[in-house]
Amino acid sequence: MPIVNRIADFSADMTEWRRHLHTIPELGFDCPKTAAFIAERLREFGVDAVHEGIAQTGIVALIEGSEPGPTIGLRADFDALPIHEETEVDYASTHPGKMHACGHDGHTTMLLGAARYLAETRRFAGRVALIFQPAEESGGGADVMVQEGILDRFDISEVYALHNAPGFEPGGFYTTPGPLMAAVDTFHIDIQGVGGHGAMPHETCDPVIAACGIAQAIQTIVSRNHYALDDLVVSVTQIHTGTVDNVIPDTAYLNGTVRTFDPRVQQMVQERMTAIVAGHAASYGVTAELRYDIGYPATINDSDKAGFAADIAREISGENRVVADAGREMGAEDFAYMLLKRPGAYLFLGQGDTAGLHHPKYNFNDEVAPVGASFFARLVERAQPLVMAEGA
Template sequence: MPVVNRIADFSADMTAWRRHLHTIPELAFDCPRTSAFIAERLRDFGVDEIHEGIAQTGIVALINGREDGPTIGLRADFDGLPIPEETGLDYASTHPGKMHACGHDGHTTMLLGAARYLAETRNFAGRVALIFQPAEEAGGGAGVMVEEGIMDRFDIGQVYALHNAPGFDVGAFYTTPGPLMAAVDTFHVHVQGVGGHGAMPHETRDPVMAACGIAMAIQTIVSRNHYALDDLVVSVTQIHTGTVDNVIPDTAYLNGTVRTFDPQVQAMVRRRMREIVAGQAASYGVEAVLDYETGYPATINDPDKTGFAAMIAGEVVGENRVVADAGREMGAEDFSYMLQERPGAYLFLGQGEGAGLHHPKYDFNDEVAPVGASFFARLVERAQPVRATMEV
């Protein structure tokens, strides 16, 4: 069962939709042009209901099948990134400093393609809820949509999503049951010392040395405070301090990221970071304040739904092009909020060689859009078959 013929027929339309979306990237929850374009396409397709204004610019659209049954949710994110585009494409971003550097334009296009096909054929029971989500990159739009009640409001029983994967074979699928992506937390450390002349450090309480001490000590959380086989990443990614070579500054700032799967490991990191920051501040004679922000939870696939989704992917592209136990990674994804509420699965779809995600020269590969749309469509038809189909 390869790419659906009808979806292949309008693949040129999908390319046009995607490239238009690529020209108008918008950030976080503030995506009015993107949302309006999606709603216009959905009206063209004749979906049964369009609910706008969820999480500010998010949309849930409903398509009714041929008979009563449950509701399955399909999600696509549509926000861009604050990155100046360097692709030189004729459909490059027209919004300076913003671009679709993570392929959310492609994710939206794949779901629109599935929507068009499902609205035409309706060869399924129950309903499909098409979830178009803002603010995946920043703001946790999936969590906001869940908080605003979409799962209960639309009686969604299971939910699925796709993400493109540069560097993996074109049209190949990758996923894993259980934990797939990590929880992500962010830490900020503000150091207050006493500055002075660089030639007279004895008259200062140096925040630069304190910041360096904190940064080095934080790394011992991974090397000395946790079991080596438990996945954990603690990375200091920013240190800002000082202005000139002969002045010791008053302040310093550190920032970084923490990635975990186990809530107990996450709690240990938070505790040890508080202790380290306080201890290092005391040893250097400065004041330091830790601001620890808990972010997206771990993305945990339901094992049964993941196996089912992998089977459907195999029907679309061939079993030999599906890796159903690919292992987990330390990236993060706010689809995790939806998977906390309902069973489902998140899969990666290979898009071949090219610039990686969040790179200024990245571009989504339009060749894989019909593959993703076919996966979504077949998933609905197989998860919720009409009785006549079941009796054949």
């Protein structure tokens, strides 16, 4: 892999940073140890400014280039997941019930590597804004940082981000122009019935049967209410009810996720789910309340920026190791909020044959960190090149 030589020189340092971050996973917006470590490294690198306390523990660091020009934004998320780690590595989580099971420790390390290189060399025009973000997994930290004004405050004109990809060749990249990842909504259904003895169901209004009926009927939204070529996922992921074999309970609860790309499809799902819940409640003689929470929007790459980023990826990893039209997928990502406000692109970086994301045995592949750092560095240098003086 033709990674940047200077970044290769300190790749061992990057591994050390990443493994330290892996030991101190923190959740949501409450990431003080992680943020302190990032800020300390940035100041060691000699960046021009470190703005802390954005979205509670988020950071924006600025590096000035060697000539005037616009500001390009590079983003890394740094929150972890509420999962008990099972990797058995000697740098495993020291925070019980929390781990970096999505590789955000690697994302942060790659951006720190790019920061060190860019602060040393400054072979670009304008300015780079390094965005270190909490609460990607839950809470929409990207949205909060946008709402707190980072794009306007730091005059960021375009934004880019990477995510690690288990199962894809290590050091390879993939992305796609336009829609890349889905919008994600969450639904909650609370059913109130009348419980009683399991041997006397005629004296009850059974919420268990109502829950089963609603769960099955919801699936017809995909099979019967939308055009088959429109991407849509509706999944019931939780049903909670009952305590013992001979008691019909009073209540039941259903929960699940909806993934869409088209706002019209999203609206249709919400309307049909409302009708299904109300209709089944009436037919089973129970009451049911639907709470439908709109979540992250679809992640939509700017077509030109995605093409440009793919060209940079080819420069780093080679023509045959970059897929620029990989198609879209049903996962979600709060970087979508930044892409709603600024043109940019989101790419995936292959990790090789590892456990999957959000798995208790997942561990970021340190060998690809210099690849990601080199991508970020070259992206800045190519997007905002220096204008050499005539005759130089």
